[in-house]
Amino acid sequence: xxxLHPIVAVTGSSGAGTSSVKTAFxxxxxxxxxNPAVIEGDSFHRYDRxxxxxxxxxxxxxxxxxxxxxxxxxxxxxxxxxxxxxxxNGSGKRRYYVHTTKESKRLESKPGxxxxxxxxxxxxxxxxxxxxxxxxxxxxxxxxxxxxxxVGVVPIINLEWIQKIHRDRAVRGYSAEAATQMILxxxxxxxxxxxxxxxxxxxNFQRVPTIDTxxxxxxxxxxxxxxSMVVVKIANRRKINPDYRYLLEMLQGSFMSRPDTIVVxxxxxxxxxxxxxxxxxxxxxxxxxxAVKQSAA
Numbered sequence: 001x002x003x004l005h006p007i008v009a010v011t012g013s014s015g016a017g018t019s020s021v022k023t024a025f026x027x028x029x030x031x032x033x034x035n036p037a038v039i040e041g042d043s044f045h046r047y048d049r050x051x052x053x054x055x056x057x058x059x060x061x062x063x064x065x066x067x068x069x070x071x072x073x074x075x076x077x078x079x080x081x082x083x084x085x086x087x088x089n090g091s092g093k094r095r096y097y098v099h100t101t102k103e104s105k106r107l108e109s110k111p112g113x114x115x116x117x118x119x120x121x122x123x124x125x126x127x128x129x130x131x132x133x134x135x136x137x138x139x140x141x142x143x144x145x146x147x148x149x150x151v152g153v154v155p156i157i158n159l160e161w162i163q164k165i166h167r168d169r170a171v172r173g174y175s176a177e178a179a180t181q182m183i184l185x186x187x188x189x190x191x192x193x194x195x196x197x198x199x200x201x202x203x204n205f206q207r208v209p210t211i212d213t214x215x216x217x218x219x220x221x222x223x224x225x226x227x228s229m230v231v232v233k234i235a236n237r238r239k240i241n242p243d244y245r246y247l248l249e250m251l252q253g254s255f256m257s258r259p260d261t262i263v264v265x266x267x268x269x270x271x272x273x274x275x276x277x278x279x280x281x282x283x284x285x286x287x288x289x290x291a292v293k294q295s296a297a
Contacts, residue, residue: 009134012153041131049112069189135197
């Protein structure tokens with residue numbers, strides 16, 4: 001961890017809704033005048049789309065499973081190096097993974113490929129990571145130890161599957177059967193490498209539908225925010241020590257389910273994130289400013 005070059009990581013599996021957290025942080029960064037170095041977790045996949053398909057088939061012939069959830073499908077050592085290097089001196093390298101045709105025009109690379117590695121911009125205020133492995137700890141790497149604020153986004157599993165299937169069909173052109181097979185193939189890695197990260201987070205946001213999602217594989221639509229609540233668990237009170245009475249007043253329709261847990265309407269999730277996390281980022285920047293002054297003295 002680093003006061004001079006802090007790292008904020010949002011971790012959540014594919015289709016979990018980490019983009020909502022990204023929106024909340026973008027607002028916080030804009031409001032506080034913060035210049036972040038943004039890292040997309042997909043950019044640390046080991047293989048591009050074509051290579052991954054080939055490696056998955058090769059692994060299957062050997063009786064093995066290869067997924068983006070597990071270490072074999074990712075450059076976790078390189079991600080750990082980035083976090084360590086940024087924490088030491090604010091530097092590092094990043095690239096982008098091109099998901100869509102729209103992105104390919106902006107990034108000048110074809111869909112399913114990576115851009116070239118480039119140095120991070122100079123003089124950024126913090127590193128912001130969004131992806132699958134912000135809280136990873138294992139034989140391959142210990143990424144979590146370098147993170148100053150770790151945020152988990154983890155909808156209940158049936159909702160996660162519904163979101164995953166619908167996104168893969170709409171964005172990537174997969175059939176429902178292909179998306180379902182991917183979920184099944186990923187399950188061991190999900191259990192062993194994704195779930196444990198949510199026991200290391202400082203705060204978790206878990207969206208829970210209030211409608212029937214018993215069979216996610218036949219769901220015709222994703223439950224809307226009006227049909228969902230978000231369970232917010234504060235795991236680290238040393239970093240996040242909210243005024244719950246204030247939150248209950250600001251977030252109409254919310255309630256406390258446990259002393260460390262507040263439940264809010266899903267359409268207020270981004271606002272709840274801002275209320276909870278803005279003070280944490282403010283304190284982080286105050287410590288950074290003090291560290292900068294001390295290093296200059």
